[in-house]
Amino acid sequence: MPKLIxxxxxFLLSSWSYGQDDFVDQDFLPKGAKKGIGQLSxxxxxARTVTIGGIDYTFGSATAAPPVEILLLGKDxxxxxxxxxxxxxxxxxxxxADRRVIKVLLEIVESTEI
Numbered sequence: 734m735p736k737l738i739x740x741x742x743x744f745l746l747s748s749w750s751y752g753q754d755d756f757v758d759q760d761f762l763p764k765g766a767k768k769g770i771g772q773l774s775x776x777x778x779x780a781r782t783v784t785i786g787g788i789d790y791t792f793g794s795a796t797a798a799p800p801v802e803i804l805l806l807g808k809d810x811x812x813x814x815x816x817x818x819x820x821x822x823x824x825x826x827x828x829x830a831d832r833r834v835i836k837v838l839l840e841i842v843e844s845t846e847i
Contacts, residue, residue, distance in 0.1 A: 766825045766836060773820045778796050778813055783835075786847075790826060790833045804839045811838075821845055 765837030781792040792801045792804035792813050816838075824838040 747783050756767060756797075766827055768823065768825050770823045770841075771821070772847060773816060774818055776816055778816070781813060783816070785822065785839075786826070788833065790835050791835045799836075801835055802837045804837075806840045806842065811840075821847055 769785065773783050773785060775782075775784040775789075776790050777783070781795070783792070785792050786832075795813075800843060801813065803813065803816070808815070809813040821841045821843050824835050824843055826833045826835045
């Protein structure tokens with residue numbers, strides 16, 4: 734590919750990856766939501782809990798309003814049941830009493846530095 738085309742393409746892709754820090758419309762999030770990035774481990778779908786970076790989180794109840802929003806790479810929809818240990822993710826969560834409740838979770842490519 735000619736260098737003239739390659740540079741703008743690389744610039745566009747690198748700008749997009751940095752722009753993922755704010756991957757969701759801020760108006761959608763509840764006030765005080767915090768963001769994080771990490772790798773899923775100790776995923777318990779039945780209990781709706783997960784550990785990310787050594788910290789425990791919950792997805793809240795299945796009937797919570799609004800429900801958790803999950804965005805998966807290459808899919809038009811997402812659900813807690815489709816998550817897998819080892820996935821790399823960005824997420825927004827709220828501190829509620831004695832737990833951290835994930836409100837939005839986005840799967841990211843494994844090559845993303847976490």
